[in-house]
Every structure is written in structure tokens, then in C-alpha cells.
Amino acid sequence: MAIFDGKFIRGAAGDVIFKKQGKKQVVQGKSKKAQIDMTQATFDAAFVFGRASTLASYLRAGAHDLISFYDGGMISRFTGECNQILQKASTGKDNVFDFSQDYFSRLNGFEFNGESPVKNYLFAQPMVSLTEQQVTIDLPEMQIPKDLKFPTKARYCTVAFSVTLFDLNNDRYEGQEIQSFEIELNGQPFTIPVRQLNFKGTPGALCVIALGLYYSEKTFAGKAVINNKELSPSAILKAAFCPGEIEIQETWDQMVFNEKKKRKKLDKKKKKTTDQ
Numbered sequence: 001m002a003i004f005d006g007k008f009i010r011g012a013a014g015d016v017i018f019k020k021q022g023k024k025q026v027v028q029g030k031s032k033k034a035q036i037d038m039t040q041a042t043f044d045a046a047f048v049f050g051r052a053s054t055l056a057s058y059l060r061a062g063a064h065d066l067i068s069f070y071d072g073g074m075i076s077r078f079t080g081e082c083n084q085i086l087q088k089a090s091t092g093k094d095n096v097f098d099f100s101q102d103y104f105s106r107l108n109g110f111e112f113n114g115e116s117p118v119k120n121y122l123f124a125q126p127m128v129s130l131t132e133q134q135v136t137i138d139l140p141e142m143q144i145p146k147d148l149k150f151p152t153k154a155r156y157c158t159v160a161f162s163v164t165l166f167d168l169n170n171d172r173y174e175g176q177e178i179q180s181f182e183i184e185l186n187g188q189p190f191t192i193p194v195r196q197l198n199f200k201g202t203p204g205a206l207c208v209i210a211l212g213l214y215y216s217e218k219t220f221a222g223k224a225v226i227n228n229k230e231l232s233p234s235a236i237l238k239a240a241f242c243p244g245e246i247e248i249q250e251t252w253d254q255m256v257f258n259e260k261k262k263r264k265k266l267d268k269k270k271k272k273t274t275d276q
Helices: 040-062 073-090 103-107 268-273
Strands: 008-012 016-021 025-031 126-132 135-140 142-144 156-167 173-175 180-185 190-192 195-202 206-219 222-225 234-241
Touching: 008 234, 040 073, 040 156, 040 173, 040 206, 040 268, 073 103, 103 234, 135 156, 135 206, 180 195
Parallel strands: none
Antiparallel strands: 008 016, 016 025, 126 135, 135 195, 142 190, 156 173, 156 180, 156 206, 206 222, 206 234
């Protein structure tokens, strides 16, 4: 609908659009680009992609504190990976996915910052084990600085882990407090003993474990974090389901997904008229 504000007309009327550009009235025709009549398969794939995009945003949010700096293409890459997972798991029925296969393993090792991948800084491999009630991360003995690279100026490294649980049947999730430990570099090589971190698990929940490295330098005022866009190693260590069957957890946060709309078929007569 077009509206006259006393000087200019704004909005659409019929096949034309009225705009104000500076002190001038601008009139332009509506686009006559032909609409595309999507097949049901294309429509379904688009719906799954939309759901994957939303799920990807929740997965990233679970590790938000570890990935404050990431490369420019990260969101697109991560959404693409999640889309591949949901497309594989789709049963063809609305909102019904089969996760009996280990589809989420394709997220294992996903790097959030291609400029400073974790694999170029941490050379000791943490091991993850999942039970119905517990998530355990075991870190092996590390030789410093052989197994952990320190950039120039860095004196300290905080190794941090986050674990987020997702109920994909009931669209819920629960975050947990980050657990971390600090390693201080000194003039001589030294050994860090084995270490174990324990988080809560839940039967049937998707468990997403992220890892981040925070480097600090020593200044007259204390420690100062030196992480930036070029130096911010963070990655997904593992994404897998805890054994067991999921039961709805009322205290968990709700994930909100767009409902699937009914596909609108393009009127063939209208399409023919538009094409002409």
C-alpha cells in the first residue's frame, strides 16, 4: 500500500513502487522476474537446511566463550557441515530424523579459526569417553613446549573445555561451566602430568565438546590475554551421543526452530502470464 506523507508517496501501488530519494520522488516498476516452482524434494531440502542453520547457531552458542575470534568463513562452513548431517539423517517426514548412524562425527576436529588451528598448537591428543551420566576428558602427559606451542610473547596458556548437551528429540539443550587449567612457560622444558576432567552426561543426549587455547603475556600490571583474530585456536574435540534413551529435561533451555510451512504450488496460468 502506498502512503502520501504530505510531500512524497511511499510504498507500492499496483505494479509500481514509490520511494523518496533525497528531495526527489522516485517511481520504479516491480520486478517481473518469474517465480520458481520448487519440487517437493527441493522444498524439503530447503526446510532441512533452515533447521540445520538454526541448530548450527545453537551448537556454536554452546562454545561461544571459546570461539570469540573466528575466521570469516567459519559460520558458512559450520552450517554446511550441520546441513550435511541433517540431510543424511532426514527420514523424509516432517521434523523426524534418524541419528542412529554416527553422522555428527563429521564435526570432530572442526576448526573455528583457520588462521590458527588447534592442531598447529596442541600436539597431545585428549581422549573422550561417554557414559549415560558422565563425560570424561583424559589428557595425556605433555612435554612442554614440545606438545604445546607458545607464540612469541606468550608466557601462559589456558587450556579450556566446554561441554553442551542437546536433546534433539525435544529441542532442548543445557550448557555447563567451562573447565580449564593453566600452563606457565619457563626457561627449561618440563612435564605436565596426566589430567582428567569430568562433566555431566545425560542418556541419549548429543554431547558437543569444544576446546580453546587462551594465551597471555606477563606485564607490569599482571597477565594480559593476547588472543586476536589471527591467534585464537579453538575447535570441536568431539560430537557424539551419550548411550541410552533420552527423556525430556524440563529444566533445560528450549531451542526454537521455524515450523515447516506447506509448499505453495505456483499457479500455472499466472506463471505463463508472467513468463510472457
